[in-house]
Structure formats: structure tokens, C-alpha cells
Amino acid sequence: MxxxxxxxxxxxxxxxxxxxxxxxxxxxxxxxxxxxxxxxxxxxxxxxxxxxxxxxxxxxxxxxxxxxxxxxxxxxxxxxxxxxxxxxxxxxxxxxxxxxxISMYHFKESGRGFSFNRDEPLDMRLDQSKPVSALDVVNTFNRKKLTEIIWAYGEERFSNRIAHFIVGERAKNPITTSGQLADIVMRAVPKKFWPRNVHPATKTFQALRIFVNDExxxxxxxxxxxxxxxxxxxxxxxxxxxxxxxxxxxxxxxxxxxxxxxxxxxxxxxxxxxxxxxxxxxxxxxxxxxxxxxxxxxxxxxxxxxxxxxxxxxxxxxxxxxxxx
Ligand SMILES: C[S@@+](CC[C@H](N)C(=O)[O-])C[C@H]1O[C@@H](n2cnc3c(N)ncnc32)[C@H](O)[C@@H]1O
Missing domain, CATH: 3.40.50.150 (Vaccinia Virus protein VP39)
Incomplete structure (x- = not known):
């Protein structure tokens, strides 16, 4: 534990x-x-x-x-x-x-998809009674809204491209896990722009979490x-x-x-x-x-x-x- x-x-x-x-x-x-x-x-x-x-x-x-x-x-x-x-x-x-x-517990043990290093159901709600989860955001919000969220709460310069990739992927299959989402973001951000010390999906995950929990x-x-x-x-x-x-x-x-x-x-x-x-x-x-x-x-x-x-x-x-x- x-x-x-x-x-x-x-x-x-x-x-x-x-x-x-x-x-x-x-x-x-x-x-x-x-x-x-x-x-x-x-x-x-x-x-x-x-x-x-x-x-x-x-x-x-x-x-x-x-x-x-x-x-x-x-x-x-x-x-x-x-x-x-x-x-x-x-x-x-x-x-x-x-x-x-959030706490280490959320990343390591909650099983709610807060971490890009784990393949868990996409949820990210701290309060489980909240109506909208990360799953809903990623699978139902339009590209413009996704771009806005990833930009506003993640200050991610590739927000538009990431939103484009998300919308393209979900047209084939629903995006249901944190692993799937991390993989999509890694493909959306050109490799030469990957940050040196952190995972390329860090800002996108932060943005979704902040939005879902109205932080x-x-x-x-x-x-x-x-x-x-x-x-x-x-x-x-x-x-x-x-x-x-x-x-x-x-x-x-x-x-x-x-x-x-x-x-x-x-x-x-x-x-x-x-x-x-x-x-x-x-x-x-x-x-x-x-x-x-x-x-x-x-x-x-x-x-x-x-x-x-x-x-x-x-x-x-x-x-x-x-x-x-
Ligand atoms: C960084 S952790 C706190 C860790 C704590 N100080 C400790 O030493 O164990 C932040 C906690 O605040 C909770 N939290 C975040 N936003 C909240 C809110 N709006 N209302 C109540 N709790 C919230 C999260 O669920 C999380 O458990």
C-alpha cells in the first residue's frame, strides 16, 4: 500500500x-x-x-x-x-x-485512470457522484471543446492536434482506458517536441482531471x-x-x-x-x-x-x- x-x-x-x-x-x-x-x-x-x-x-x-x-x-x-x-x-x-x-493513492491505487503509466478505466472523478467522467469527455465532446480544455487546463501547445487525434481514434473504437489515451497523445505530439523529463501526455492528463473535477x-x-x-x-x-x-x-x-x-x-x-x-x-x-x-x-x-x-x-x-x- x-x-x-x-x-x-x-x-x-x-x-x-x-x-x-x-x-x-x-x-x-x-x-x-x-x-x-x-x-x-x-x-x-x-x-x-x-x-x-x-x-x-x-x-x-x-x-x-x-x-x-x-x-x-x-x-x-x-x-x-x-x-x-x-x-x-x-x-x-x-x-x-x-x-x-490529488494524492499518490489516486495515481497508484484508485484504478480510476489518473496515470498515463497505467492501463485503467478512464474516469478521473474524485467524487464518484459527479455526472461527467474523463470517459465522457474524451468520447463525446467535440474537437473544439477538447482543444479548449487541453489548452486552458494543460497549457499544451499541441492541444488542437491531440484533440484531432482523439476524435479520429474514437471514430474507430471508443477510448476507454488511460493506456489507450496515453498512446494517442504520444502519437499526436511529434517526437521531437516530447518534453525531456516528463511523459508527453502529462499536460493532457492534467487538463482532463482539472476539467472533470472543476478544480x-x-x-x-x-x-x-x-x-x-x-x-x-x-x-x-x-x-x-x-x-x-x-x-x-x-x-x-x-x-x-x-x-x-x-x-x-x-x-x-x-x-x-x-x-x-x-x-x-x-x-x-x-x-x-x-x-x-x-x-x-x-x-x-x-x-x-x-x-x-x-x-x-x-x-x-x-x-x-x-x-x-
Ligand atoms: C494532495 S492531496 C492531500 C494530501 C494530504 N495533505 C496528505 O498529506 O495526505 C489532495 C486531496 O484533496 C482532495 N480534493 C481535491 N479537491 C477537493 C475539493 N474541491 N474538495 C474536497 N477535497 C478535494 C483530493 O481528493 C485529494 O485527496
Whole structure:
């Protein structure tokens, strides 16, 4: 059995700065690797673990059995973060953690076609109740839509050609396995353009997975809801694994980190905007070389962290009004 190595664990602990009676939300509990260490720090606090994949949540719940009295497992999507917190913890939280993407379990054991190195039924749904699987996308979406998905979520320069090959192949036989799909992509991407260190189907598989699980569209709202739920002084920490995700984290954090949103040529602030967080990671933290050597899957991880401010910083306009009063 594979155990997922929690990525950048020591740095996450350092940034989250967990206190014994904290209320923590792990929005992506996976196999519970990070949460196990969070729970070790608690004494009187609570950890709410959210996970949309029923099977992996079962594994985490077993693994964290010794801490059952502090642990609330919830099978749900973190897009419902606010309502989940309201019906479980029911108050403000101190720490929020996201470790985005999928777990080693999904690649190695789920049997759902996440990996181009395995020949498994094409599915790629984390939540098995979702209506559309990778099988449906690959076999029924038209070429234009396939191109858009592979380009938008994989940034794959051969998206059009790959979509063309997929449509050509499925006219002969339905594409039902990850092995078949990997083979089609390998034929679609000209050999001289194959990337040196990764499989030529990496970006296509990533794109389909992101689309099927709606990974990008829900992220911004979930991050904003997370910040909103935090008590003053609370912290939010996010690990992302590709630039599409990291761009969203960066832009949400930088938006909440700045008070005034007026155009730069306005002489004074008229928006009255408040600064909600202070970003603690000017640049995203990355795993060190020892971690990458031990766990190559960690190489693309980027960690960003912010603290919720206790007092909102006054805008220039508020300052001016204060002085002119
Ligand atoms: C990288 S893994 C987390 C690994 C975990 N930190 C550990 O150490 O074991 C990400 C997990 O988040 C889950 N997940 C992804 N998107 C989700 C969402 N929108 N809502 C709930 N869970 C999600 C995936 O099913 C996966 O198990």
C-alpha cells in the first residue's frame, strides 16, 4: 500500500504556527498526512477534515483513529467550505489549510485512470457522484471543446492536434482506458517536441482531471471564504502544484493584502477598501532539494501563507478624514 508523503510538512507547520486549542480546517485531507501532524499539536482544539473522495477519506479516518475525539471528517467539496464550517465547528477558525490536487493513492491505487503509466478505466472523478467522467469527455465532446480544455487546463501547445487525434481514434473504437489515451497523445505530439523529463501526455492528463473535477473554477471563492472564516490572527496556508492554481492563490492573496483598490492615478483613495490579510510569503516557499530528492512528486509544490489582520488598516481617505475632523 502506498502512503502519500505530506509535502513541505515542516514548512507548513512553521507557517501555520498551530496552538493547542486551535480550530483547524484541512480542506483537502487526503490520506491525512498533514493532519496527523496537526492533530499531534492539538490538546483541546478541533480539526475538521474535508475530502470529496469517499474512499480516501475512509483511509484518513482509520489512520487518524487515535485522535477521533478531536477530529471531524466530512465528505464534501471545499467549494461548500462556509456551510461545512457553520454546521460542524460553528464558529470562527484559527487555521485553514489547502494541499491542492490529488494524492499518490489516486495515481497508484484508485484504478480510476489518473496515470498515463497505467492501463485503467478512464474516469478521473474524485467524487464518484459527479455526472461527467474523463470517459465522457474524451468520447463525446467535440474537437473544439477538447482543444479548449487541453489548452486552458494543460497549457499544451499541441492541444488542437491531440484533440484531432482523439476524435479520429474514437471514430474507430471508443477510448476507454488511460493506456489507450496515453498512446494517442504520444502519437499526436511529434517526437521531437516530447518534453525531456516528463511523459508527453502529462499536460493532457492534467487538463482532463482539472476539467472533470472543476478544480480551477471553485478555487478563488473557496480561498476568499477561507479568509472570511478566519479569526483575526488566524492563518491560511495553500500548497499548489501547477501555475494555474498558484496564479489564483497569488492573485486572491494580493487582492486581500491591499487596502485601496483605486486606480493608481487617483490622488486620494475613494474606495475605502480595507486590508484583510498580511501575506507572509512574498515569494512562494518551495521544497528543498532533500525533499525533492526523496519525493520527486514534491518538485512543483508552491506554498503561500497569509495571516488575517486583527485590525483593518485605515485607508488614506479615512486617515484624511480623521485629520480634518
Ligand atoms: C494532495 S492531496 C492531500 C494530501 C494530504 N495533505 C496528505 O498529506 O495526505 C489532495 C486531496 O484533496 C482532495 N480534493 C481535491 N479537491 C477537493 C475539493 N474541491 N474538495 C474536497 N477535497 C478535494 C483530493 O481528493 C485529494 O485527496
Amino acid at each position: 502506498w502512503i502519500h508523503n505530506p509535502v513541505m510538512l515542516e514548512q507548513v507547520l512553521c507557517y501555520l504556527d498551530i496552538k493547542r486549542d486551535d480550530s483547524i480546517v484541512d480542506c483537502t485531507i487526503g490520506e491525512g498526512g498533514h493532519s496527523l501532524r496537526f492533530l499531534e499539536h492539538l490538546d483541546g482544539g478541533t480539526l475538521l477534515g474535508i475530502e470529496q473522495d469517499e474512499e480516501i477519506l475512509g483511509r484518513a479516518t482509520k489512520r487518524l483513529h487515535d485522535y477521533a475525539e478531536h477530529f471531524i471528517p466530512v465528505r464534501d467539496n471545499f467549494s461548500n467550505l462556509k456551510s461545512i464550517v457553520q454546521r460542524t465547528i460553528g464558529k470562527g477558525v484559527d487555521k485553514i489549510f489547502f494541499d491542492l490536487g 480551477i473554477e471553485i478555487l478563488e471563492k473557496a480561498l476568499r471564504d477561507g479568509v472570511d472564516l478566519l479569526r483575526p490572527g488566524g492563518r491560511i496556508c495553500v500548497i499548489s502544484f501547477h501555475s494555474l492554481e498558484d496564479r489564483i492563490v497569488k492573485s486572491v492573496f494580493s487582492d486581500l493584502n491591499k487596502g485601496c483598490h483605486c486606480p493608481p492615478d487617483f490622488p486620494v483613495c475613494v474606495c475605502g477598501g480595507k486590508q484583510f490579510i498580511k501575506v507572509l510569503t512574498k515569494k512562494p516557499a518551495q521544497p528543498d532539494e532533500h525533499e525533492v530528492e526523496k519525493n520527486p512528486a514534491s518538485r512543483s509544490a508552491r506554498l503561500r501563507c497569509a495571516v488575517k489582520l486583527n485590525t483593518t488598516i485605515p485607508t488614506i481617505r479615512e486617515e484624511e478624514m480623521r485629520f480634518s475632523a
